[in-house]
Amino acid sequence: MKEAFWTYLVIALGIFIFVVLILVQDLTTTNEEDYYLTKEVLEASMIDALDYGVYRQYGDIRMIKEKFYESFIRRYSESVGGVKTYKIEFYDVYEYPPKATVRVKTSTNEYTVTTDSTVDFDIVTVLSGILESKYEDSAFGGPAYRNSGS
Numbered sequence: 001m002k003e004a005f006w007t008y009l010v011i012a013l014g015i016f017i018f019v020v021l022i023l024v025q026d027l028t029t030t031n032e033e034d035y036y037l038t039k040e041v042l043e044a045s046m047i048d049a050l051d052y053g054v055y056r057q058y059g060d061i062r063m064i065k066e067k068f069y070e071s072f073i074r075r076y077s078e079s080v081g082g083v084k085t086y087k088i089e090f091y092d093v094y095e096y097p098p099k100a101t102v103r104v105k106t107s108t109n110e111y112t113v114t115t116d117s118t119v120d121f122d123i124v125t126v127l128s129g130i131l132e133s134k135y136e137d138s139a140f141g142g143p144a145y146r147n148s149g150s
Contacts, residue, residue, distance in 0.1 A: 027121055030084075030106065034125045037079055038104050042129045045072040046098055050131075061133055063098035072102065098131035 049068035054060055069090065080086060084106050091101040104125045110118045 027123070031123050031125070034104055034106060034123060035127075037076070038102060038125050038127050041072055041075045041079065042100065042102055042127055045075055046100060046129055046131045050098070051095075060096060061098055061131060062096045063094075063100075063131065065093050065095055068093065068100060076104075092128070099129070101126065101128040 045068050046063060048071040049063045049065075051062040051064050054062045072090075073088065076086070076088065087105040089103040089105075091103065093100045105122065107120045107122045110120045
């Protein structure tokens with residue numbers, strides 16, 4: 001009888017460890033996917049929202065807010081699956097210099113621990129991005145181009 005209890009204990013411990021591993025794996029995967037997806041979409045959306053007319057005329061890098069919002073939401077919704085619910089919030093979006101802070105909130109899948117309780121975790125990803133150029137003057141009509149005598 002003593003060996004039977006040890007067998008039950010080992011089986012119960014194995015099931016518990018298996019459930020914890022699945023939960024941690026889901027949490028880690030969701031967090032990593034959200035981080036890299038938000039990072040790539042933030043950068044691409046800021047580049048999409050650049051105002052090239054201002055850049056060509058004055059050499060300033062400016063971003064159009066409304067175009068940034070539209071591009072970010074479109075790109076993010078195209079990239080995620082329809083399984084989870086995402087909440088996107090924008091903070092500190094400036095046109096000049098181009099800067100944006102985005103907060104994406106989602107949760108893991110729900111796991112039933114007992115018959116009357118479920119477990120899920122909220123995952124919050126906050127990223128900030130600043131768009132800058134390594135060139136000070138524009139080649140398309142900025143101050144250096146106008147003062148070159150041409």
